[in-house]
Amino acid sequence: xxxxxxxxxxxxxxxxxxxxxxxxxxxxxxxxxxxxxxxxxxxxxxxxxxxxxxxxxxxxxxxxxxxxxxxxxxxxxxxxxxxxxxxxxxxxxxxxxxxxxxxxxxxxxxxxxxxxxxxxxxxxxxxxxxxxxxxxxxxxxxxxxxxxxxxxxxxxxxxxxxxxxxxxxxxxxxxxxxxxxxxxxxxxxxxxxxxxxxxxxxxxxxxxxxxxxxxxxxxxxxxxxxxxxxxxxxxxxxxxxxxxxx
Amino acid sequence: xxxxxxxxxxxxxxxxxxxxxxxxxxxxxxxxxxxxxxxxxxxxxxxxxxxxxxxxxxxxxxxxxxxxxxxxxxxxxxxxxxxxxxxxxxxxxxxxxxxxxxxxxxxxxxxxxxxxxxxxxxxxxxxxxxxxxxxxxxxxxxxxxxxxxxxxxxxxxxxxxxxxxxxxxxxxxxxxxxxxxxxxxxxxxxxxxxxxxxxxxxxxxxxxxxxxxxxxxxxxxxxxxxxxxxxxxxxxxxxxxxxxxxxxxxxxxxxxxxxx
Numbered sequence: 001x002x003x004x005x006x007x008x009x010x011x012x013x014x015x016x017x018x019x020x021x022x023x024x025x026x027x028x029x030x031x032x033x034x035x036x037x038x039x040x041x042x043x044x045x046x047x048x049x050x051x052x053x054x055x056x057x058x059x060x061x062x063x064x065x066x067x068x069x070x071x072x073x074x075x076x077x078x079x080x081x082x083x084x085x086x087x088x089x090x091x092x093x094x095x096x097x098x099x100x101x102x103x104x105x106x107x108x109x110x111x112x113x114x115x116x117x118x119x120x121x122x123x124x125x126x127x128x129x130x131x132x133x134x135x136x137x138x139x140x141x142x143x144x145x146x147x148x149x150x151x152x153x154x155x156x157x158x159x160x161x162x163x164x165x166x167x168x169x170x171x172x173x174x175x176x177x178x179x180x181x182x183x184x185x186x187x188x189x190x191x192x193x194x195x196x197x198x199x200x201x202x203x204x205x206x207x208x209x210x211x212x213x214x215x216x217x218x219x220x221x222x223x224x225x226x227x228x229x230x231x232x233x234x235x236x237x238x239x240x241x242x243x244x245x246x
Numbered sequence: 247x248x249x250x251x252x253x254x255x256x257x258x259x260x261x262x263x264x265x266x267x268x269x270x271x272x273x274x275x276x277x278x279x280x281x282x283x284x285x286x287x288x289x290x291x292x293x294x295x296x297x298x299x300x301x302x303x304x305x306x307x308x309x310x311x312x313x314x315x316x317x318x319x320x321x322x323x324x325x326x327x328x329x330x331x332x333x334x335x336x337x338x339x340x341x342x343x344x345x346x347x348x349x350x351x352x353x354x355x356x357x358x359x360x361x362x363x364x365x366x367x368x369x370x371x372x373x374x375x376x377x378x379x380x381x382x383x384x385x386x387x388x389x390x391x392x393x394x395x396x397x398x399x400x401x402x403x404x405x406x407x408x409x410x411x412x413x414x415x416x417x418x419x420x421x422x423x424x425x426x427x428x429x430x431x432x433x434x435x436x437x438x439x440x441x442x443x444x445x446x447x448x449x450x451x452x453x454x455x456x457x458x459x460x461x462x463x464x465x466x467x468x469x470x471x472x473x474x475x476x477x478x479x480x481x482x483x484x485x486x487x488x489x490x491x492x493x494x495x496x497x498x499x500x501x502x503x504x505x506x
Binding site: 054057058059079083084086087089091093094095097098099100110111113114158 | 282366367370371372374375376377378379380381382
C-alpha cells in the first residue's frame, strides 16, 4: 500500500450519499486524499464521479455524508468562508469551461478579482501560470481562437493561478487526441512537482491513471469498490475491476 | 372528510415555475443591495443592452410613427380632423404603443439574448467555474443584467418614442404640408404629466421583466444545447406574456391614480 496513508488527509469524504429521484448515484462513498498525493478515481460513465466532485466543491448538496477539506467541514461553512476555501482548490473542468466573452488574460485574472490583496500582482501571476502551461503567447487571444488542447492548457493555468493546495481534474484528457492527451498528462505531472499540490483526478483513461496515479479508487455502484496502486488493481482477479483495464 | 384535489400536470408545472421565478426575483433584490457591487460589469451590460439595441429600436420607432400616421390619416381626413393628428399620435405613442412595441422588440432582442448567453454558459460549466473560483455568479451575471435592462429599456423607449414622432412628423410634412415646428408644438402641447409619468414608470417594470425572465430561463437552463434553444425561446414567450400583464396592471393603476 501507499505510504501517504500514514499522513493526515487534506481531504476527507465519509459515507457520501446522493440520489436523483429513484436513481441512487452515491451510496456511501468514502475516501481520503493526502498531501502531495495523486489520487485517481475511475468509474464508468454515470457512476457518480462528477456528482461526487460537485458535492466536494459545494456545487451540489449531498443527501447525507461528511466532507472535510483541510480540516473544515464544508457543510458548516458560510458562503464567504466557502469562497475563501475555494481559493485553495483548483478545478479543471471536463470541457475547459473558459469564459467565452473574455480573453485568456481576463480568464486568468477572473479568479483573482476578490483575492487581489492576498495574491498580489495580477499580471505577474497570469504570466507565471501561462508560462507553466507553455502558452504565454496566447495571453490576448479569445477562447474561440484556441484549439482543444490549448483550451485545456489555459483552463489548467486558470486552475493553478491561485497556487491551490488541491487540484481537481474532471476527465482531463477526454476529447483530446492521444498526443495532446499525453502532453496534458505530462503537464499535470510537472504542475504537481512545481506547485507541490495534491491532485484528485477523475478519469476513465487507463493510460492517464497508469502514468499519474499514486493510488486509485474504483467507483462502482456508488461506493468505493476497490482501492490500491495501479499495479495492484490492474492485476486483480475481480471481474468488475478487470473490466476497467481491458 | 377532506377530498384531495388533483392539479393537472401542466398547471402544476406552471405554478411551480411562477414560484421559482418569484424566488429568483427575491434573490435578485437580496443580492442587488449587498456588497460587493459589480459596477464595471454593470456598465458593460448597459452598453450591451442599450447601445447595441439602438439601431433596432430606432428603425422600429421610425416605421411605427410613419405607418401609424399614414394609416390614420384617411380616417381623420374623412371627419376633417387631420389637424388632430399630432396630438393623437403623440398621446397614443407615448402612452401605450411606443412602450409596448419597443418592449416587445426588446424582449425578442435582449431577453432571448440573455437566455441564450446564460444558458450556454450553464451547459458549458462556465457558471460552475465562476462559482468554484469564489465569485458569486448570481451577483456577477444575473444582478448586472437585470439592472442593466431595468435602466436601459426606459431610455430605449424614450428614444423609440422620439423617433416615432419624428417619423410621423415627416409624413405630416410631406402629405399635409405641416411644418415640423407646428407638428411638434401640437404634439407636445397635447401631452400631460398623466400621459408621461405612468408610461415612464411602467417602462422600468418592462425592463425589469425583460431582464428577469431572460436571466431566469438562462440560469436554470438544462438539457444541453437543446436546453439553450428552449431557454432562449421560452424567455421571449414568457417575457411577452408578462409585458402584457404588466401593461394591464399599469393601465388599471394609472386609471385610478391619474384619471386618464
